[in-house]
Amino acid sequence: MLSSPTVLQNLCRARQISCRRSSGVFGLLVERAYRCQDRPMTNVDQVADELYALDPSGFVAARTTRVAEAKASKDREAATAIARLKKPTVVGWAVNLLARELPDEVDAVLALGDALQRAQRRLDAETLRGLTEQRQRLVRSLTTRAQKLVREHGRALNESALREVSQTLHAAMADRELADTVRRGRLLGAATYSGFGPSGLEAVEDRPESHPGNRESEGEGGREAERAAERERAQLAAAAARAEAEAAQEALSAAEDELARIRSDVADGERRLQSVRRELAQLEERAEFLTRAEVAAVDALATAHDAAEHADRRVADADAAVAELR
Numbered sequence: 001m002l003s004s005p006t007v008l009q010n011l012c013r014a015r016q017i018s019c020r021r022s023s024g025v026f027g028l029l030v031e032r033a034y035r036c037q038d039r040p041m042t043n044v045d046q047v048a049d050e051l052y053a054l055d056p057s058g059f060v061a062a063r064t065t066r067v068a069e070a071k072a073s074k075d076r077e078a079a080t081a082i083a084r085l086k087k088p089t090v091v092g093w094a095v096n097l098l099a100r101e102l103p104d105e106v107d108a109v110l111a112l113g114d115a116l117q118r119a120q121r122r123l124d125a126e127t128l129r130g131l132t133e134q135r136q137r138l139v140r141s142l143t144t145r146a147q148k149l150v151r152e153h154g155r156a157l158n159e160s161a162l163r164e165v166s167q168t169l170h171a172a173m174a175d176r177e178l179a180d181t182v183r184r185g186r187l188l189g190a191a192t193y194s195g196f197g198p199s200g201l202e203a204v205e206d207r208p209e210s211h212p213g214n215r216e217s218e219g220e221g222g223r224e225a226e227r228a229a230e231r232e233r234a235q236l237a238a239a240a241a242r243a244e245a246e247a248a249q250e251a252l253s254a255a256e257d258e259l260a261r262i263r264s265d266v267a268d269g270e271r272r273l274q275s276v277r278r279e280l281a282q283l284e285e286r287a288e289f290l291t292r293a294e295v296a297a298v299d300a301l302a303t304a305h306d307a308a309e310h311a312d313r314r315v316a317d318a319d320a321a322v323a324e325l326r
Helices: 005-015 024-038 044-052 056-072 076-083 090-101 103-122 125-152 159-174 176-184 212-325
Strands: none
Touching (some): 056 076, 090 125, 090 176, 103 125, 103 176
């Protein structure tokens, strides 16, 4: 295959063909190969990783930009592939954030699905109960972490969206194709599943008949399988414990932040209350002053009224005296 620039150049020299002017099919291949190596090729996987890490509100604009860049570099296949990438829902984006930010925790949850299916096939009720409890704890922890990650990006998940995140994680435990999509951070939206296997609980596997000649080897294999199962249970229990500890620490941190915010609000409210109380005291003093001023004004008005009446009487008496003298 003509892919190496050195090979192409040597072929050109050997045949004395100009890479820009050669004729025929071979020359066309050479020219195209050199044109391709002159421009950067678009990595669709990297672009997809970038797009599915974005808030869905910015997905379409970013995709349009990436398509334009691919077209500008003459990479039509990449442009077409990028244009086909679908915008995720907020729930899909939240699960994708989990896969990117907490890959180990997500792997622990998805691995738990395989362990649950094996326990179902073995009809191991005790193991199944323990794994089911771990599943609930891990999913609950990851759902809480998803809310925190989304809030760090300026968004929030309502109760319905949180339920869908939880349902999607449960579904991914049962569906390996969906689990792979979750691991890659390429989920488009919420998923649901009614049980493990294509039709709920899987049927019990047929067990080979035991023969005297291979009982010893079967016993050794059974012990090894049991040890492997115990190791797996221990690893899952450790993962669940770590997830719970991290969730508890985050809950504690969130509670401390909330308490600090409430205390700040209380202090601010107390300051405003003191200010209002001082203003009220000033208003009460002002009202008392105005009341005293009103009483004084009423008294002054009464005194002035009496003086006016007295003056009127004196004027009348004076007028009468003048009249008598005439």
